[in-house]
Amino acid sequence: MDDSDEDQRLPHHREPKEYVSLDKLSELGVLSWRLDADNYENDEELKKIREERGYSYMDFCEVCPEKLPNYEEKIKNFFEEHLHTDEEIRYCVAGSGYFDVRDHDDKWIRVWVKKGGMIVLPAGIYHRFTLDTDNYIKAMRLFVGDPIWTPYNRPHDHLPARKEYIENFLQEEGGGQAVDAAA
Numbered sequence: 001m002d003d004s005d006e007d008q009r010l011p012h013h014r015e016p017k018e019y020v021s022l023d024k025l026s027e028l029g030v031l032s033w034r035l036d037a038d039n040y041e042n043d044e045e046l047k048k049i050r051e052e053r054g055y056s057y058m059d060f061c062e063v064c065p066e067k068l069p070n071y072e073e074k075i076k077n078f079f080e081e082h083l084h085t086d087e088e089i090r091y092c093v094a095g096s097g098y099f100d101v102r103d104h105d106d107k108w109i110r111v112w113v114k115k116g117g118m119i120v121l122p123a124g125i126y127h128r129f130t131l132d133t134d135n136y137i138k139a140m141r142l143f144v145g146d147p148i149w150t151p152y153n154r155p156h157d158h159l160p161a162r163k164e165y166i167e168n169f170l171q172e173e174g175g176g177q178a179v180d181a182a183a
């Protein structure tokens with residue numbers, strides 16, 4: 001993303017544009033699928049993902065002024081940089097929106113999720129969400145067991161989920177403490 005303070009709902013491409021591969025995203029622990037959103041009720045692929053990953057809970061969240069109580073406040077909160085102690089799993093069945101995630105250099109990567117896109121943000125990753133200029137998304141929210149939606153606004157680096165995220169995804173292999181030299 002660029003660093004401009006313009007409207008958060010604009011694409012915010014860098015100039016010239018830069019794209020990030022899904023492999024690069026998976027190195028940050030961000031997973032994604034493209035599914036058939038017109039058939040989510042009978043979709044075997046979705047069923048398999050839910051079974052394999054233990055996503056027992058499901059509901060829907062529609063983000064638009066008419067459907068979301070306290071819309072303005074929620075929109076503001078979604079765009080505050082935060083983390084969760086569990087995965088954030090969203091399947092866009094209508095509309096679209098941007099999930100921004102921090103990369104290895106603490107720069108923002110903007111992930112545009114559209115109808116049929118499903119994204120998993122790992123526990124402990126700093127991220128935020130905004131609608132795009134179409135101003136509407138309907139997302140299926142999935143969770144392992146009873147859902148906990150609590151956002152922990154940055155900084156919350158002392159949380160075990162954050163420490164585990166850093167250990168699993170941000171620490172370079174072979175990096176860290178040098179071995180002691182013998183006398």
Ligand SMILES: CSCCC(=O)/C(O)=C/O
Nearest residue numbers: 061078090128129137139
């Ligand atoms: C499209 S679902 C609303 C965004 C949300 O639930 C969240 O936690 C964003 O980080």
Ligand SMILES: [Fe+2]
Nearest residue numbers: 082084088151
């Ligand atoms: Fe979140």
